[in-house]
Amino acid sequence: MLNKLNELNNLEILSCSSKEFERYGKVITGYDFNELVQYAEKNTLIPSSGNIYVGSVKEMEGFAPLFSSLENNFYGGMETQIGYCNGNNSFLNGLEYHKSSEINVAVTDLVLLLSKTTEIKNSELDSSTVKAFFLPRGMAIELYSTTMHFAPCKVTNDGFKCIVILPKETNTDISLEDKDVLTEEDKFLFKRNKWLLVHGDKQDLIAKGAFHGISGENLEIKF
Template structure:
């Protein structure tokens, strides 16, 4: 699959096991996510079109591994277990959080990643983005300095991905009360979510998202 993705796409795609991933995150091993993966496989749908994102799934958070992740991976901070499933193939946007994100690939998928250091004068070139193939069953930590957005599918069946974050991340805030003091304040879109989007995402821009991606809106071909 990885070799096929490399052949079909005009931007770099690596494996999350390659050294190039170390700038953006790490592969996590040792935890038993079997129950959580089984739940996601059976009880989280892939919509016919578009994506679905659930920030916090109360049934997932009842599983025993929740406390292990909360205590160890997040240093006893309050966290949430959710998921993002869908049919996306495009870059569309790049977001970051103040705190790492843990992803579990329930299907094979690709993440399009960039680094916050590559934002210059409120813009980031899509040429700075690298693709990473995340095989089914892989658990990764995405560092808070890593810009990311929706996973991309690598089959017609779509993708499924568990998303673990500090509690209340990606929930709604009143953007009308936002005060711009520092440059990155312009990017704040939801709670603990700083987002730059491509001009193609007019639906997000109309809701207050910051247009900050310059260049092609990358598409993952498979």
């Protein structure tokens, strides 16, 4: 699959097992995500168009001892949520980051488009800084808090499925009208524990208050 994707795309697609990925995150070992992946395969749907994100799913958080281990060990005692992002995306569109690591578990093969917060210059990030990484079905990765990411990209016509694990209430709504802009970063705050920059192609998100901060090509993953 990875070889095929690289034949079809001008943007080099690397493996999440590669040395290059170490700047952005790491492959997670020591936790058994198999039952969670099987649940997501059978019980979560890919929409007919667009993407769907559900931050917290009670049934997925009911898998013990995995959920307890994630809260007590991986997140060091912080309350945690398990949800998913499924969809049909093929474009960069935007990049977000959190003040915490994020776990992604691939339920299908998918590609992640990533950059670093250090690449933001004068409230703008050039899409030429973005790197593409292939995440195969069943692999779990940690994305560091300084790693910018967004919805995965599909690698088949069937779409993608990805489990997303974060501190509790991340990505929930906050009042943007009352937001104080004290620093450059404050302009990017879009939801709770979610700082977001979007490409000009995403006028729907800009209309909702997302910051237009990505310049250059709106990268596409072809398959």
